[in-house]
Amino acid sequence: MKLSLSTLAAGIFYVASVDAASASQCRCVYGQSCWPSGSDFSQLQSLLSQSLLYPKPTASQCYSTSGASDDCSDVIANYTSGIWRSDMVGSMEAPNWESYIFQNGTIAACYPETNITGACDQGNVPVIAVDARTPADIQAAVNFSVMHDLRMVVKNTGHDYIGRSAGRGALMVWTHNMKNITHDGSFVPEGAPPNETYDAFTLEAGVQWFEAYAAANATGRVLVGGLSAGGSVGAAGGWIQGGGHSALSSNYGLGVDNAVEMTVVTSTGQYLTVNAHQNPDLFWALRGGGGGTYGVVTSVTYKTHPALPALVAIFSVNSTNSSLIQQLFTESYTMLPSLSDAGWGGYGGIDNTSVEFIYLSPNVSWAQANETWTPFFERAANLTSAGLNITAAETLQFPSFYTLYESFFGTPTGQNGGNVILGSRLIPREVIENNNDEMCTAIFETPGMSWNFVAGGKVSTVDPDSAGLNPAWRKAVVHITWGASWEDGASAEDIGQLAAGVKEQEARIRELTPESGCYFNEASPFEEDFRYTFFGDHYAKLKEIKDKYDPHQLFVVTQGVGSEEWDDELTCRV
Structure with missing residues (x-):
């Protein structure tokens, strides 16, 4: 039986027996000789505000070191909670993206029913993560990934039906703990004329909609956002970069129509403010051109609307x-x-x-x-x-x-x-x-x-x-x-x-x-x-903008802009 990305969906394929980084134009992934040393990671750690994390699949705590079933009542009780899952660095909202299918059909995974496999495997979950709390943390992670030619993925909550938040053998930038929320009743975008003002909220990358809605409500305002169980979707990550739909959209437009400014770290390590007046091409691309593709968004500023019955x-x-x-x-x-x-x-x-x-x-x-x-x-x-x-x-x-x-x-x-x-x-x-x-x-x-x-x-x-x-x-x-x-x-x-x-x-x-x-x-x-x-017809322009702001081609996701230049595993150029 031949397996390929076109017929299976439980994971991103990667031929583990091949040292991909030894070939030209390939990213380095965990387990290869090119993988950074302990001292390399110690140098990265010295630049970070938080300790490096080592993600594990959601059900990993159900397994003891011997492979026998351990107490996983917490996993079973909260398995379908988006808020609980988003608080764990290695958890994806759809657990099939934590799994990994080898080309022989073997599936590496961890399940709450431990007798399915008997042992827990890392699967498609990245092996190490930067717990980003500041733009400087993200800059350090980006520069490190470029220096060592690593595959890097960006994750906030892990709400993703295509698996863009996961990647076997990758380094993860986890933005979930960037939680600052700021309200400004007369917000002026950088570079805009002083009379261009908005009643606006600036949400850092880790803010989720249940947090944003509560903050807006406290000021008598409404934000256009996603509606899901518990409001666990991130408000300033993949949601807005993919377009951001809402039950309020017919009244106020999509998320991209309500964003007035963003901040982003690019693959060159630059920290940019983007809006209609500064870096307007990147602002255009980030509003619907796809998450994980142009850089790491660190905040989004949204205009608000009056709270009505x-x-x-x-x-x-x-x-x-x-x-x-x-x-x-x-x-x-x-x-x-x-x-x-x-x-x-x-x-x-x-x-x-x-x-x-x-x-x-x-x-x-x-x-x-x-x-x-x-x-x-x-x-x-x-x-x-x-x-x-x-x-x-x-x-x-x-x-x-x-x-x-x-x-x-x-x-x-x-x-x-x-x-x-x-x-x-x-x-x-x-x-x-x-x-x-x-x-x-x-x-x-x-x-x-x-x-x-x-x-x-x-x-x-x-x-x-x-x-x-x-x-x-x-x-x-x-x-x-x-x-x-x-x-x-x-x-x-x-x-x-x-x-x-x-x-x-x-x-x-x-x-x-x-x-x-x-x-x-x-x-x-x-x-x-x-x-x-x-x-649609925007693809060619989006590709030009990606190439301009991501010259290292660090940000590559499944079926994202530019991904056609990479193999199915997103590790080697084609």
Whole structure:
């Protein structure tokens, strides 16, 4: 059986028997003769504010040194908590990226069920990490990596469906503990005229959305950010660099539309402030051109918005009659363009027996909300005699976005800790308006389908060339995702079959949206034309900017800008 990145997703491949660094144009990884010595790392340590760390996979504490099962009740109790996982340097939110598949199909990993392997292996988790607390820490790590030609990865929380935060044999820069939050009601970007002011928050690289939301709420303001279980996603890392969608985007734009300034360390060791007036090309690229690609972002400054009451529409139904489910789902999708125009956004999911969604808006009145939703809810009620069971169909009002967030997203468990690969697609407004039935049939027939209703509205009014973001976002109204998951201990062959299924489903959706693309942060690691799919017509410009600010080509991630120049392991030039 031949294994390759195009058929498997549990790890990044690396042929351990080959001394890659001995070949021309290859990075050095742990275990090779080129790996820095103890004295080399001691010199690095002397430049750092914190001790070097030695990451371990999440379940490693379940194993004793003899390989027998140890007490891992803490692991089992918190395994699906994004906040708990993000506090551990070696933990990834999707544990399949902690695993590593060798070319013979052997999987190196650590599992809570220790009898699966009997021993814990480092897998795809980097072997050493810099616990960055200051830009100087990051500069030291970058300079060290360039000097020794190391493979380097950047990790904040480890929320990543493509595995960019992990790397077997690599050095990690861990930004998670850079937690400073600063509010300035009249923030002026560096180099801007004094009358260009924003009510803004500056968030250091390790700030997570649950922390940022609380800080903004304390000042009566709102930040456009991600919504996930517990708010554990990083607010100033890969989220913004990939584009940054939000349930508030139809009102206020994407994350990239709300960022007014960033600070970043480049591969030359420079510490730069970037905005529309200073290094504007890099500012353009960092807003949607992909995380881990141009440098290490150390902070992001976001403009804020007034805290307003928020309306929520909740809908959840199930039935053994799948045609009823498909009917209601298709009808709900016809509403999406007008809903986005009215400022609604949110999330939903569907299978053969159920459909549910939660949509919110901070910019409509109670009367407007009822006018929008009552007819749809009444049509659903009329189907109960045909076998439809309604578990929720109502609108609710909250005094603020923050109280809504705490009510629906405050629990930190449920989203993380599962082995998963995704497929995804941005669905253009014109497809919903002109070919909704066929599109909805394809969605309905794709297992594991969910959607992020986070486009349209304000997102569609922004100049597509204002940021490095994939221009397909400006034509989209919804972002759909599907995927495959598996239990620990699945074989490489089984995982490969699941990956092949995701690719087949992807091909069907792509046929209906040939000129669209995907959201880089929630996508498949097997895109056949990632340059267009993730970056659209902006790719050539993004590549020029990368080459300018990363002359050492230190920042290389799976399917990121410039990665086509590297092998599947991202260690050797091709």
